Structures are given as C-alpha cells and as structure tokens.
Amino acid sequence: MLEATASLPLIASPDTPTLSGWGRVPVPGTEIVPNDLEMATRGATLTRGLGRSYGDSSLPANPRDKIVTSRLANRIRSFDASTGIIRAEAGLSLVDLIRLMIPRGFFSPVTPGTKFVTLGGMVASDVHGKNHHREGCFGNHVTSLRVRLADDSIVECSREVEPDLFWGTIGGMGLLGHVLEVEFQLLQISSPWIWMESVRVRDIDEFLSELGRTAPIWPMTMGWIDCLSQGSSMGRGIMMAGRWATKEEAPTTPPRSAPQVTFPFTLPNWVLNPFTASAFNAAYFWKQMARKSETYTSPEPFFYPLDAILEWNRAYGSRGFTQYQCVLPRAAGAEAVREFMFLLTKLGGASPLCVIKDCGPEGKGVLSFPLEGTSIAIDMAVSPDIQRIVDRLNEFVIAAGGRVYLTKDRFTRREHFVAMEPRLPRFMALRDKYDPKRKLRSAQSVRLFGDTQ
Ligand SMILES: Cc1cc2nc3c(=O)[nH]c(=O)nc-3n(C[C@H](O)[C@H](O)[C@H](O)COP(=O)(O)OP(=O)(O)OC[C@H]3O[C@@H](n4cnc5c(N)ncnc54)[C@H](O)[C@@H]3O)c2cc1C
Secondary structure (H helix, E strand, C coil), X not given: CCCCCCCCCCCCCCCCCEECCCCCCCEECCEECCCCXXXXXXXXXXXXXXXXXXXXXCCCCCCCCCEEECCCCCCXXXXXXXXXXXXXXXXXXXHHHHHHHHHHCEECCCCCCCCCCEHHHHHHCCCCCCCHHHHXXXXXXXXXXXEECCCCCEEEECCCCCHHHHHHHCCCCCCCCEEEEEEEECEECCCCCEEEEEEEECCHHHHHHHHHHHCCCCCEEEEEECCCCCHHHCCCEEEEEEEXXXXXXXXXXXXXXXXXXXXXXXXXXXXXXXXXXXHHHHHHHHHCCCCEEEEEECHHHHHCHHHHEECHHHHHCCCCEEEEEEEEEHHHHHHHHHHHHHHHHHHCCCCCCEEEEXXXXXXCCCCCCCCCEEEEEEEEECCCCHHHHHHHHHHHHHHHCCEXXXXXXXXXXXXXXXXXXXXXXXXXXXXXXXXXXXXXXXXHHHHHHCCCC
8 A cells, every 4th residue: 555645855844944956845954065076075975966856866865964066066177179088077067068168069969958967967867868869878978987985985987997886876866976077978069050850740649650750860859748738639749850950051150149037936836727838838839830840050949948047947836846757668669658648638747848758778877767768758746646646657657667767756656666677676786885884865765765864
C-alpha cells in the first residue's frame, strides 16, 4: 500500500533560510558561494551549480549540511583552439562558455534547453539536448574530471584512469564526488547561425513519424506538444529540426543577443489554469501559420526559447511546480507514447509546456537518463493531486520499461525508482567504494536512495 505522499524533506517555516530548485519548492538550508571551490568542498555534503534542476537533487538533506555553490569558481584553465579541447572550473556557466566560444567558431557539443547551467551541473545530470540521437549526452564529450571525494582526497579520472569513478560521476547527481574541473571536447561550428525547419503536426502519430523522418537527416530535433488538445488532435504540436548553417547560408553579420526581460512578480496561483493554458497552447500552435517553414535563426531562440524571460518560473505562483520527464523505450512502440499522452490528459497533468524528444542509445554514465526511445517532459504546478498524478505516470513508465529524469524529479517514490532503475545496485556499489559512510547526500538521495536525513 502506498503512503499518501512520498517521503519528503523537512518543510521550511517562514523565518528559516531556505534553498530551492527551479521548481521553487523550498527546503530549509543555506549555501556557501566561494570562489575557491577546491578549499570549500572539504567536508562538504553536496555541491550545486545554478540550481536549474527542477526538483530536490541540488537541495540539502538536512539544514545543517554544508552545501557549496560553484558559480564563482568559473575560470577557464586551458583552451586549445587547434583541437577544441577546453578545461574549466565546474562553476563555469554555459552562458559564459558560449559567449566566449561562438566568436571563436566553437559551441558546446551538447546543450540543455537553458544556458543558465554550470559545467558541474551538466556533468552531474549528464544533460542531453536536441542532438541526443546523434551525439549522446554531455558526458560522451567529457575527456577528464577532477573530483573531490567524500574522504577529501582529490582524484583526476577519465575513461582510462579510474573509469568507474568517471562514469559514475557522469549522471551521478553529485553523490560520488564534488566535480572541481571539467575537460571536454567542444564542437566546431560552420557559422554562428542555425538553419531550421518547423512543421505543424496534427496528432501524436504524425509527431512520431516526423521524429522518425527527421532523425536521419537533421542533427537536432525536438517538438512542442499541445498536450491539452484531445480527441483526434491529441498530441498536435510543432516539430523543430535544425543544424548549424553553412557559411553560404548564414548572414554575414553575427547574431545579436536577444533582448532579455525578467518576469516581474510571482503570479497568483489561479492565473495558470486549464482555461488559460488551453488558450496559450492554441495561440502557440497557430503561430506556425504555414504547415512547413525553413529559415535561419540565431542559436538563442533555437536552443533557449525559455531563457528570453528571466525567472519565468514565477508564472506557476507560490505553490511551485515540477517537471515530469520520462523516456519510453522504442521497443514499447508508438502505442506506449499514445497511451502515455492519453493517461496524462486524463489525469489532468497537462500544461502549456510539453516537449517530446527522440533519444539515441543509452550512454555509459551509470545513472544517465536517456535510453533509445521517446522522451516526454511536462511542467506541472504543484497541487494536492500531484503525488497521485506522478504515481500513476510512474506506474505506466515502469510497465513500459522506461525511467524518469532525476534532475527534474521531486515526487517519485523510492519503490518506483527502484523498480525503474536496474542500474541502481551498480551505482550503490560505487557509493560503497567511494563514500561508504554516505557523507555525500541530497534531499533527493534521502527520498530515492534511502540515505538518512
Ligand atoms: C528551462 C530548463 C530547460 C532544461 N532543459 C534541459 C534539457 O533539454 N536537457 C537536460 O538534460 N536538462 C535540462 N534541464 C535541466 C538542467 O540542465 C540540469 O538540471 C542541470 O544539471 C542544471 O545545472 P545547474 O548548474 O543549475 O545544477 P544544479 O541544478 O545546481 O544541480 C543539479 C545536480 O548537479 C549536481 N552538481 C552541480 N554542480 C556539481 C558539482 N560541481 N559537482 C558535483 N555535483 C554537482 C547537484 O548536486 C545536483 O545533483 C533544463 C532546466 C531548465 C530550468
């Protein structure tokens, strides 16, 4: 019998300092923000980056835990323009990296849908992007990591040296060690512009066939689904595919940075409701007037459309929100994706933000999220129903042989996590080896990995 709510960390009272992830559900705790990450991580429980993980993976298990934030440790240690190999401190943000590297003809080999993340966070979550079907996760491109272990020793690891530490740290959510420096291979780009195709898609079946059609032709693909539309148009949306434009296709001038505005205040909880969300979705769907269009665009709106509005997470109100992201294996077939979308709508979990992606083969990171199949991500406001919705979706995902993405998760129960993660014993064996006393932990590791609070 399942409890009403999964075991959650302590809830903050109004006068205690708190920390939260991108979903704005706070827990009691404080962070230190040093510029000497190596010194500060001595005796630390967890390192976090820019807090863009939605759930509780970057949050303290206990308010007394020493939480270090890496963002001021952002020096570039070396860069070789002839090979594209770069080495930097873990707090270097993607926004700074691409500002420096695009004019030099390079870009991150893999990028998530926001540029406000650190290299350490990209390693710990083994982030994936629109090119997963071609390039795999970020960890695929990492050549070496400098890591502080729980016993305070510092180890350099790679595919050749301490490979089990290397592959456990990639996607290991900060639970094997504090990443101090990251060395990786940048992608050489033919121009600073993207050539993209958008196609309006009428339902979920057409979406899946579009993903199949574009994958062999386009290095980057993803789709936005109007998951509030039902009946014959269930799963309609806009499919986007892109590649770096050639010198000939691209404008001669570099792209200008998009103007940035900040979401001015936290919206009242009632503003985002099924009616306003449906209206938003319909408007967004019909924004794509032609069924198919091709054009060049700047990398910013292509990779990071949500970054145009800073602090957009306030739109969900003071209740906060979560993102449910799962991957359904290809072997489960199109039927599983269709049924998942149907279940999501039936449970009332649909919202304006629902993204579908094609994932390539599983990577080597021991707990890395993607596996060959279809990934679906949906933002959901925290409501009294959220635990029930996540439970039902998880039961479906487990039956289909899929899994959820830890960096987005806040509500999965331990028993569901264990059922969906056959690689867990291997990861726990690595924790036994590198951190037998479980000094490194997070609110999420208490909830899912059975750590003590
Ligand atoms: C709008 C938006 C879009 C996103 N799109 C995608 C996407 O397309 N693909 C994708 O894969 N992800 C995506 N994400 C998730 C995001 O990429 C990850 O959560 C990423 O880890 C956040 O980086 P961060 O620096 O903010 O890390 P944090 O959120 O601060 O931490 C995340 C995890 O990394 C660990 N960590 C951070 N730094 C270190 C370190 N130095 N050493 C050890 N552990 C560390 C933390 O302990 C925690 O477990 C998105 C997030 C947002 C908000």
